[in-house]
Amino acid sequence: MIHINKDFSKIPASLTSETTNERRREIIKLKKFQTQGIYSSRYKKEDVKTALSNLYRNKCAFCEQKIERFDVEHFRPKSIYYWLAYSWDNLLVACPVCNGNKTNHFKLIKKRVEFDDADYKNIHHLAEKYNQLEENLFFHPEIENPEDDLDFKEDGTISSDNQKLCYTIETCKLNRPYLIERRKRIIDNFLQQQNEIYLQYLSTKEEALLYEIKALRKLFKKEALDKENEFLAFRRKMVKNFSL
Ligand SMILES: [Zn+2]
Structure with a gap:
């Protein structure tokens, strides 16, 4: 998210x-x-x-x-x-x-809002107001930014200490095996490539290989910013975890 x-x-x-x-x-x-x-x-x-x-x-x-x-x-x-x-x-x-x-x-902490005629003129702009009134537990990605509160592990799992994100993760089942596997593959591929080049460097001591690692890490970081890519929150967390 x-x-x-x-x-x-x-x-x-x-x-x-x-x-x-x-x-x-x-x-x-x-x-x-x-x-x-x-x-x-x-x-x-x-x-x-x-x-x-x-x-x-x-x-x-x-x-x-x-x-x-x-x-x-x-x-x-x-x-x-x-x-x-x-x-x-x-x-x-x-x-x-x-x-x-x-x-x-759509679980709420406070009372559910009812339709109010006065809201009709703002019919396209009610989410923020309703979120405050209802304290809904489902996370709205257009109103709040989830990234700082999302936690991912290298094994592809997602978790959070934030109550709303937790509810959203559980409700949507964001730890379903298919998603875990797809997220895990992203970091596994990167680490494997990095490791292969590093092992090559250890045996050859060729400086160029160190630049190759640097370029690989730079590419991973760049891909975490490319809005077209999938699983950006996961990629960005990995960028932080591996200080890329
Ligand atoms: Zn989905």
């Missing part, structure tokens, strides 16, 4: 169109999200998906793996927070596995 900066000056047109506004008003009147296509298609329009996929670089907001076809994820479940079904700050990218694990899990 990494922090994502969403651009609120460019809310996808489909979310602010008259048709969407009409659907939103109907849902609010019925006090329940409607599952028929005319309602569920509104948050999946091409411009919404394109904006989200560009912002998240086709990576899941929670596990950070690249996904060919992603689900538009409602941070606050639309089945509970029906009025947020088309809210730009409530839409994220999730892989089918994280999305399936999260489903409607």
Whole structure:
């Protein structure tokens, strides 16, 4: 999980169109999200998906793996927070596995907010306010930065002392074997390459090999900053752990 900066000056047109506004008003009147296509298609329009996929670089907001076809994820479940079904700050990218694990899990410390007419004018900007009111335990990567509080081990496991991150890790099952293995492989490959060059250096004492190690370490660091790459939080933690 990494922090994502969403651009609120460019809310996808489909979310602010008259048709969407009409659907939103109907849902609010019925006090329940409607599952028929005319309602569920509104948050999946091409411009919404394109904006989200560009912002998240086709990576899941929670596990950070690249996904060919992603689900538009409602941070606050639309089945509970029906009025947020088309809210730009409530839409994220999730892989089918994280999305399936999260489903409607949304634990709160404080009382759940209810729809309030006064909030309608800020319908795309309610996440921060609601987070403060509800003290939800699910982590919103666009509002807070998780990186300093995330801990990764070389074996690919993820953990945190932060209550919200812990809940998110557990709910999305971010320690599932597939993800552990993929994260572990990144650092294993790097350490193996570094080790091979170092052993070569020990037997040959060729100075150039030391520069090769330096370049390899530099490359790992560079890759940890490349937004296109998967598992950036893990890579960045490894950069720190190995003082790269
Ligand atoms: Zn995921």
